[in-house]
Amino acid sequence: MRPDLLSELFPLFNAANPDTLTSLLSAATELTYPAGRTVLMEDSWGNAIYLIVAGWIKVRHDSGGDYVTLAVLGKGDFFGEMAILDESPRSTDVVALSPVQLLSIPAQKFIDTLFQDHHLHHRMLQLMVQRLRQTNSHFERRHKPAAVKLAYTLTSLADAYGEQKDATPEIFNLAMDDLAAVADVPKDDAAKIMEKLREREWVTPSENGKTLKLKGFNHLVQLARK
Template sequence: METNAFSEIFPLFDFASADTLEWLLSVVEEQDYPKDTVLITEDNWGKAVFFVVSGWIKIRYSSREQQVTLDILSRGDCFGEMAVLDEAPRLTEVVALSDVELVSISAQRFIQMLYKEPQLHHRMLQLTVKRVRQSYRRFLLSQYSAKVRLVKTLIALAENYGQSTERGTEILYIPDSDLADLAGINEEETGKILESIHHKGWIEIDKSHQTLALSNLKQLNHLVKQL
């Protein structure tokens, strides 16, 4: 991968020098995983930092009693950096929601890179603040109806990761159980709401290609405010 392409995919490296990017690309490892692969278990955090080149992943809490999806990430995101910077135990794992292409850098080299490029410290702080803000917004969803929660969740995924197509802004057709966890509603409600907003023309679902398209993000944001 060329340095320009890498910094274009990952805004974290917008201000990294050409030398740092060249060094980074010389030490990263490229990895491809099929759908449903468990990429990291709770015992394997802190060994490397991962960058999503393509595909979709979910971060979930898993125990004997339950599995709960906490977040969904896609192209341009990274994960594992907090486990490298903070060695506290993690109770989560990472699972591929689709075929996934990653690049990874070892924990030692990631720390070395932060010392090599001080500007990245600021970018890492911005990333952390962004994630805290997203968590806060998700917490605020509890005041809305189930339909608004789900539509707002779809809008957030589309705004962060969607691709513009003739059908609208396209994202992965994410399993109802994962969407339900993110929206804070139950799986049965999720299925019914998806069917309802599909009939209204707000979204288009293509199960054969595992995609979901939001027909008009501006209109959806407007409609959500009226519900």
């Protein structure tokens, strides 16, 4: 991958200088995983930060033998940073939802680069604060109706990682367990709401069923704001 493509694909690097990008790429390793493969194991020590070049992953936590999906991430995002920044074992698993292409950058190389390029350091702080704000927003919506929380989850995934096809946002077609967990709604409620959204044609599975077309994106945005 060329350095300019790295900055175009990943918001994390859009303020980094070209020398920084070249240096990071020289140390990066390309990785591919099939759908369903565990990429990182909980309790393993952080030895790298991972950049999502293509595909979708989910972050999950083992809650007494039952895995709970905490987040879904897609192209252009990153994960694994917490374990290398606080030098502690990982607190979550990461599993590929679809075939995934990643770039892995060794922990020490990334940390050294953060200190060398203050633009990258500042951008990293901005994105971590953004994630904290998203967590706070998620907490503030805990008493919202299930339909509102589900609409917010769908539109947020589309804004962050969706691809425009014929002017319609498309996202990965999540399993109901994962969608319900991320939206923080009961699975049965999520299934009923999604059925209503399909009846209205606000959401429509693609022909192969792997992606979800948000044909009623504007309606979903309005619902999410209630």
